[in-house]
Amino acid sequence: MGEKKKGLINLENNPQLQLLDHICCELDKADVNTYQQTVQSALMNRAVVEGNELIVFGSYNYAGLNNDPRINEAAKNAVDKFGTGTGGVWILGGYNEIHKKLESEIADFVNKDRAVIFGSGFTTNVSIITALFGQGSKDRDAIFYDNYAHHSIQEGIQLASHFGAARFRFAHNDMAQLESLLEQNSRYKRKIIIVDSVYSMLGDIVPMPEVLALAAKYDSAVMTDEAHAIGVIGKTGRGIQEYYGLKKDEIEIVMGTFSKTIPSTGGFAAVNERLAEYFENGCNQRVFTASSTPANTAAALEGVRILKEEGEQRVAKLRTNIDHYIDEMTAAGFNLLNSPTFRTAVIPILVKDENKVMQFSKMAQERGVFIHPIRFPAVPMGQALMRSCVMASHTHSDIETAVRVFKEIGKELAII
Numbered sequence: 113m114g115e116k117k118k119g120l121i122n123l124e125n126n127p128q129l130q131l132l133d134h135i136c137c138e139l140d141k142a143d144v145n146t147y148q149q150t151v152q153s154a155l156m157n158r159a160v161v162e163g164n165e166l167i168v169f170g171s172y173n174y175a176g177l178n179n180d181p182r183i184n185e186a187a188k189n190a191v192d193k194f195g196t197g198t199g200g201v202w203i204l205g206g207y208n209e210i211h212k213k214l215e216s217e218i219a220d221f222v223n224k225d226r227a228v229i230f231g232s233g234f235t236t237n238v239s240i241i242t243a244l245f246g247q248g249s250k251d252r253d254a255i256f257y258d259n260y261a262h263h264s265i266q267e268g269i270q271l272a273s274h275f276g277a278a279r280f281r282f283a284h285n286d287m288a289q290l291e292s293l294l295e296q297n298s299r300y301k302r303k304i305i306i307v308d309s310v311y312s313m314l315g316d317i318v319p320m321p322e323v324l325a326l327a328a329k330y331d332s333a334v335m336t337d338e339a340h341a342i343g344v345i346g347k348t349g350r351g352i353q354e355y356y357g358l359k360k361d362e363i364e365i366v367m368g369t370f371s372k373t374i375p376s377t378g379g380f381a382a383v384n385e386r387l388a389e390y391f392e393n394g395c396n397q398r399v400f401t402a403s404s405t406p407a408n409t410a411a412a413l414e415g416v417r418i419l420k421e422e423g424e425q426r427v428a429k430l431r432t433n434i435d436h437y438i439d440e441m442t443a444a445g446f447n448l449l450n451s452p453t454f455r456t457a458v459i460p461i462l463v464k465d466e467n468k469v470m471q472f473s474k475m476a477q478e479r480g481v482f483i484h485p486i487r488f489p490a491v492p493m494g495q496a497l498m499r500s501c502v503m504a505s506h507t508h509s510d511i512e513t514a515v516r517v518f519k520e521i522g523k524e525l526a527i528i
């Protein structure tokens with residue numbers, strides 16, 4: 113108590129910490145703090161959270177693959193064969209035959225020549241975006257990115273800008289603004305446009321054919337983040353390229369994660385041979401970090417294998433559930449932003465009020481449904497929302513129950 117800390121380690125002077133303290137204190141006072149609760153079972157269409165079994169409506173487990181016995185078995189077998197650690201960084205002894213197989217399977221899945229895997233999706237974005245820029249970037253390189261691009265993309269861009277790359281942000285999915293930025297900045301020799309395939313907060317889809325046409329017109333490369341697209345869009349769940357029927361290599365960099373539809377952790381960048389070699393050796397966040405554990409790599413590999421085999425039927429079931437949920441929620445009068453058009457597995461419920469989303473989350477839990485609030489800074493102030501996520505494993509009655517609970521709460525909080 114009262115111990116004085118000096119200089120940088122005096123966290124009392126950290127404005128971010130003070131803000132978070134203030135927010136948590138307010139939430140605790142109002143008894144609506146649903147952050148970082150303890151989950152006590154596998155997260156599937158149901159999960160035990162802080163002692164109560166809830167219907168899960170906020171998980172990325174879109175294809176319902178988490179806790180699949182085949183995936184669990186693969187992870188256990190990998191531990192038996194390789195142990196629990198890899199004992200090395202990727203390029204120095206830490207790269208085993210499961211890593212290699214996963215790279216070739218995921219590259220094949222997204223129709224690219226090569227893939228390089230990383231410890232997480234977040235690291236993948238930061239790492240590859242940073243690695244693309246460096247000495248000589250100033251006045252030569254420019255990055256164009258969507259305002260709603262995932263935080264990890266924006267963090268990578270922030271780092272790249274320290275190396276001198278210019279950055280230009282366009283309003284969400286606004287192709288006219290993207291074009292005008294490209295036109296005004298055509299003097300830059302090396303350009304890249306970075307987008308998400310499916311936006312993680314809004315659930316809408318990038319107009320990729322238009323992005324590609326602009327990229328061709330202004331001589332730019334394109335990178336997309338498939339985190340919420342794999343296992344969700346395209347007939348067999350192969351993401352944006354399948355969804356729009358694109359040809360191989362129209363998109364230069366296809367990035368994705370193993371933490372959503374594929375129930376593990378890790379990320380990948382699927383690219384051409386040359387870029388893969390460069391990323392393997394030139395990404396600091398890959399060179400100077402231990403490789404992914406055998407268990408989660410094997411889980412990811414089995415997840416990709418199952419998705420190849422069962423993707424079409426899982427996507428079809430997911431689609432039926434998404435349609436059921438969206439139709440009922442729309443009929444109930446909720447504002448689901450553009451979800452009725454795009455019909456991905458991320459379905460925002462617009463609430464606007466920063467406090468009401470916390471109340472919504474707490475009330476939903478008390479009535480048996482696990483759903484998460486999204487507030488500033490994840491979305492702009494005044495655009496707070498509940499992010500509902502539909503899974504292929506939801507039953508008809510899970511959806512009916514969730515909609516009934518959301519309707520009750522929507523009326524009590526005067527949202528509908």
Ligand SMILES: Cc1ncc(COP(=O)(O)O)c(C=O)c1O
Pocket residue numbers: 232233234235237262264308312337339340369370371377378379
């Ligand atoms: C669009 C997007 N990209 C990247 C990430 C980071 O992925 P990971 O959780 O695997 O680090 C996320 C995570 O939520 C995401 O939503």
